[in-house]
Amino acid sequence: MSFARETVDAVIAARDPFSDLHDVVIRCRCIDKLVGVHGNMDLVRSGVRVGRILGADWQGLLDEKLLHLPAEKNLWQALTAAEVVCKRWQEKAPGDENEYEQLLSGLAPLSPFCKRFL
DSSP, X not given: OOOOHHHHHHHHHHSOGGGOHHHHHHXXXXXXXXXXXXXXXXXXXXXXXXXXXXXXXXXXXXOGGGOOSHHHHHHHHHHHHTHHHHHHHHHSOOOSHHHHHXXXXXXXXXXXXXXXXX
């Protein structure tokens, strides 16, 4: 079994891969499925990029006055709209492939906004 570099980067960026190795394999499979759909590699790359910028200790606070470009403002509005998906992740991490796929499909609408920053 092998996974693309972007897949492994996305999984490792999300949280400590050594905390649950079985979960790492499940997440890699789900990301690979997502990447198999045209255009979703940008979503994965954006997720990794945003995850690294924000860091694991980000509390969800942002001074919106610091956003100047329309693309920044649009991305922030899209992220705010996707907050329900993120809260679901924080309350209970997905436990199987089906739950991960549901989570990832909830983030897919962010892709067009993220592409403007790639």
